[in-house]
Amino acid sequence: MSIRILYVEDDKNFAATVLEFLELMGLICDYADNGLQGVTLAKKNQYDVIVTDITMPKLDGRQMCQELRLQGIDTPILMLSALHELDDKLAGFDCGADDYLTKPFELKELVARIKTLSKRRSGNAQKLVIKDLALELNLGEHLAFREGVQLKLTPSGWKILEVIARAYPNCVDRQMLEHVIWGDDIPDSEALKVHIHRLRQRVDKPFSEPLLHIVNGGAVLKRANL
Template sequence: MLTVLLVEDDLDLAATVVQYLSLEGVECDHASNGVAGLELMRRQQYDVLLLDLNLPKLDGLSVCQQLRRDGNDTSILMLTARDQLQDKLAGFDSGTDDYLVKPFELQELVVRIKALAKRRSGQTRVLRWADLEMNLDSKQVTRAGRPIKLSPLAWQLLEELMRAAPAVVAKAQLEQSLWGDDLPDSNALKVHLHHLRKALAGADAVVETVAGQGFALRGGGH
């Protein structure tokens, strides 16, 4: 069953949404202000966050920004009565993945939820796995707080693996990410993976080869 959190201060709308989603097989928790919503998101795992823009205590943009700074990669659907382009751009800048303007059809809401639940958000600015932390803004990787030096290609490799961890990333996907359609010789990926493994030596996170499938970031008790 899909689980979502609705952060909405209009209690009548919230009750309608929660009831409709439950009929559609979607379990929905509700918070009526931004602070409560942020606390729930930090305590529990949800497939999608439905986030109103105008909220008491902490507005939707601020909730979104704090979650992305935390490294939370839950997909976020912003609900708002504002349909101006500038408002939408502000939402995307703060880390939302999709926008739904009020009033909306509940059927469309369900379609959007199901689409967003299939993926993790690409909007998070901090990735974490085991004792590794990758800050996409400062372009720094640390292991247990200590910086690790990576070449640009090793950085791209690690980012792909951290976004997917602990799932396997296919060899072809890694090559496409690094070189696009202009692939170098067949050993190039192996060489860069070797350099990445050397850079991560001593870390809890390890790059594993999964025979016939690709590569995955494992370790750290995950």
């Protein structure tokens, strides 16, 4: 299976050399030349690994990493940097990076590290925050908050809310929701409706505006007027 990566680097000449080698080795690469564009692409697309420089315009690599982890994106992140002191590396890990490689480096080592990271997801994404809905999910402790108020969710309710929040602002279809709860052992057709109804009671009932909406048998998070 092909490995798809996002490479974020403001030095376009250096990036061209790296990208050429990665693609020669069979990797599928998207490229961004600043951290802000990197965040946009990482939220829009599904990557196996994100490789980023640190010193960049708009958002540097650490700020980009923090933003992605805040959004609940658990793609492994490899930082590349000429900053080689131990404190620099620790700062990168504190921001949510999974690996750190100092420049200059051997391109073969970069590929080896990417392949290793691509086999897992990062454990550094602890929060998923949807600011315009005032909704926050603590992924590590399975806690959800709306407008700072904790939502009392069942285990199934948490699973549904997490997958819908990760897909925001897109709709999650019925088949995906059923698979998230029951895997391949799906019960009768009314079971999902019952679970979503209960979740809507927890997410929307205490508040003036509903956020959880049913669309073509699936579900989506959005404000009622959007």
